[in-house]
Amino acid sequence: MENSTRITRCSVCKSTEHNMRTCPQRIIEDTFVREPEEDPWTVDISSKKERLINDLQDKESYNLDNELFMSWLQLKKPIPLKEIRYTLDKGLLKPSVVLYMNLIKDIDEYY
Numbered sequence: 840m841e842n843s844t845r846i847t848r849c850s851v852c853k854s855t856e857h858n859m860r861t862c863p864q865r866i867i868e869d870t871f872v873r874e875p876e877e878d879p880w881t882v883d884i885s886s887k888k889e890r891l892i893n894d895l896q897d898k899e900s901y902n903l904d905n906e907l908f909m910s911w912l913q914l915k916k917p918i919p920l921k922e923i924r925y926t927l928d929k930g931l932l933k934p935s936v937v938l939y940m941n942l943i944k945d946i947d948e949y950y
């Protein structure tokens with residue numbers, strides 16, 4: 840009687856050598872289903888986020904500060920980021936660079 844109660848049959852593959860929790864077939868099915876969702880190294884980055892990351896990389900490579908980058912974005916990127924670097928290298932101070940970005944879209948009216 841004791842023996843018969845100890846025999847368990849795996850409900851997945853019908854083997855008597857293990858039970859359902861330890862069944863190798865069940866483990867294979869489990870990882871197949873879970874892997875795409877639970878992989879901790881998978882991140883969902885949209886193309887817009889990728890573009891922001893690219894712009895931030897440019898900001899760093901041109902050694903621009905965050906305030907100028909924010910102004911540049913809020914002004915809807917009126918000039919390439921490297922042009923900001925150029926104006927700074929020309930000796931313009933930050934307020935003048937922001938003014939430059941504000942004026943640039945109408946430059947044909949002024950010059």
Ligand SMILES: [Zn+2]
Pocket residue numbers: 849850851852853854857858859861862863864
């Ligand atoms: Zn099994």
